[in-house]
Amino acid sequence: MSNFNNVPVIDISNLSVDFQTQRGDVRALRNVDLTIPHNKTVGVVGESGCGKSTLINSILRLLASNASITSGSIRFLDTNILEMTDPELNDLRGQKISMVFQDPMTALNPVITVGKQMTDILFRDSHSRNAKREKARDMLQMVGIPDAEDRMNDYPHQFSGGMRQRICIAMALMMNPALLIADEPTTALDVTLEAQVIHLLQELKNSFQCSILFVSHNLGLIAELCDEVVVMYAGEVVEQGGVFDLFHSPAHPYTQRLLECDPARIEKSTDELPTISGRVPDLIELPPGCIFSPRCVSKFEPCSTQPPPEFVVNEHHKVRCFLSQNG
């Protein structure tokens, strides 16, 4: 992998995805650009339905059958994932890119032992069964499962939720992937477990030297774990930049409102949590101008008529908002 240190692990450009439905085409992703540099953690944040899952599923080409990728490319190192054949894709999945799912309670097969599910991932290896089991045991120990050797023979329901997510992380790292996609890995866990899992991810990222795509709607976790942040709204990337930059000087009104709404940032005690008024637009009939304009408090003349292009705030910080037009 050392040759690729300067090449981003994932380079998505101009990606658009439609879903064919009875009502018409849902334009779930539109012109998404996203880069995941080597050994960095990129956070994707946004409301439910903003296209986070579609983005992830596009990277692994696991989109539902009614989805079609209408434009763009997703480059993994030097190859375009969208042009890969099925065998190439299977080679990619789990081996070069792996994934930790949102709900550890349902992510593991309930009728197959944890050890078997882990060693099954190594089906491409020619190692002996014992060697594979040793590898699985080592991984379980690394993620902090006590008595790993014995517990390999246990079934998922015999583990707690936090333990199961640790197992999922261990599985994701079995093949030493270049990219780990974490899809809201702590949403289903309580707060103490959440912190543990985040620390575990941080630790493992350093020892495994992999990039992480961390999807969450928890801004605090993103701030803690990520190097860069991508803010998505209704299928578009509205702002992206370094984590410090973006959280301290958010340029897009949506990002600003999102940060205001984070309960952890509210200083005065209040009976009413702030919300963003209005709702996410229908993705079948898009508004003509800026996608956020119907809900935006600072909208002005061009916003409702033409979509904003990407403005550069600084080298890493980009935003799609006319407010940033003049620098």
Add this chain to the structure above:
Amino acid sequence: MLIYIIKRIFLAVLIVCVAMLLLLSAIHLVPGDPAGVALGPRATPEMREAFRVRMGLDQPFIIQYVKFLANVVTGDLGVDVWSNKPVSSIIGAQVPHTLRLTLLGLGWAVIVGIPLGCWSSIRPNSWIDRIVGLISVSAIAVPSFIIAVYSLLLFTVTLRWFPAIGAGDKGDPWDQFMHLVLPSFAIGLGWVGYLARLVRASMLETMGENHIRMARAYGLPTAKITYVYALKLAILPTVALLGVGVGGLLSGAVFAEIVFARPGIGKLVYDAVMTRNYPIVMGGVLVTTILYAASTLISDLITAALDPRVRENL
């Protein structure tokens, strides 16, 4: 686990006892005196009384019941009213025929039905799925005796592929097998359709679950995902259904045995009911109930073997 098996066996015995109680009361509630029917209108009251004493019909109901159960435990099912042969040996000779027929019917259902269900679930709404669906529903809808009659006409009368009636030559397993093909097909075909539909539905449900998405995200081979990761879960409702379904197959076997003039419990009990030969009826129903209870027990044990969550709660 052992405690669970013991509990389940106890339950199975209970089921058999209750079934016998129901059967015995049914016999008592049926109008007509068994002795009168058995001996004919010209029998003297003394002959009838002697018959009643011989069959234990003079005793109170509950005593008859307890006695019957006690005899069953010792393997004594009474004697045939007509031939005076022990019922246990008469039934014992017929059980293997029915058992073979039922198991082969089950075999059709499992060997054809489950793969059909898997196929149609791999690509839902494809033309394979639609054709399989159409055939399955037709197979469920057509009564087994119609299939029996028409398969006889087609494969035996017209094509002459299979023998028509009987159980085949005793010493010739191949001949016996050939005699089983059509009857078992007749009773099993409906179940082929049933299983195909059920397996399809539960496969589709399982395929949508998160752990299958995860297995896909790990690039596991499709065959492994379908036949190991998904089927091991999706088969559970089928196993439960089959446990009960053996009961249906057993009653289907009655038809098949009559249409194909095969020996077996069904035909034996049918003839015995016609001649009010109560010991045979009781014995036949007892054996059928035991088979039924055993099959539900086996299906529960298979479920426990497949699903660790079930195993744990035992």
